[in-house]
Amino acid sequence: MKVATWNVNSIKARLPNVLTWLAGAGPDVVLLQETKTVDDAFPRLEIEDLGYNLAVHGQRSYNGVAILSKQPIEDIQAGLPGNAADEQARYLEATIAGIRFASIYLPNGNPAPGPKYDYKLDWMVHLLSRAETLLATETPIVLAGDYNVIPTDDDVHDAAAWHGDALIRPETRALFRRLLHLGYSDAFRVLNATPHRYSFWDYQGGAWQKDQGIRIDHLLLSPQAVDRLTAADIDQEPRGKAKASDHTPVWIELATA
């Protein structure tokens, strides 16, 4: 089973690119972020025509997450459990083929420090709690999305240039490490030790052409999921296309149980 996560930066603006990538890469499950549309306006038909079922959790203009799957989608949970006061559409959970998936759009948190950074850290604490609850099921779990976290200095072109940013601050990194310490694995790093592989390149300053990026899109796997991991990589091709998202898909392959 091929599973991918992709922050598309508007599903409507990105629809041709997304359809092309789905048809070519053929993922079984896709976790999307920053769909930027209300559910009624989500371009379902074009995606369903490629053989996908959909679960969507969006809002007007900002945020928004979705799950695409060739197999049926069950037990859909919109919103991060235990964080009912959150009005932003950043979390969608569902079961596919016995695996629990979450599509996560973790808050950016800039400027930091400040209320937006406080919101990010609070959101991460709630995610930690949910991740711990799910782990107790001792089943395959895939928590994937745009974490807005640069885990280590190997995951950024120039750590000094990002000093003080919400994506790299010590408090941000410490909370991300706590997810790992619960027992989740960063799927990309399980199979790829190569430093300076990125999933995001800013639109500005020729960042893509100069390969000045950051790795912030992650698939975190429970022990029962990582035991089935056979491949993991970043597909840079969509980032080089016309009208590209600033993020590119990160994908894994899980062996059939």
Add this chain to the structure above:
DNA sequence: ATGACTCGCAACGCGAGA
């Protein structure tokens, strides 16, 4: 270097993104 980011909104620039 004399300069080129993109999205939704319903605006004719702004806020947000990272």
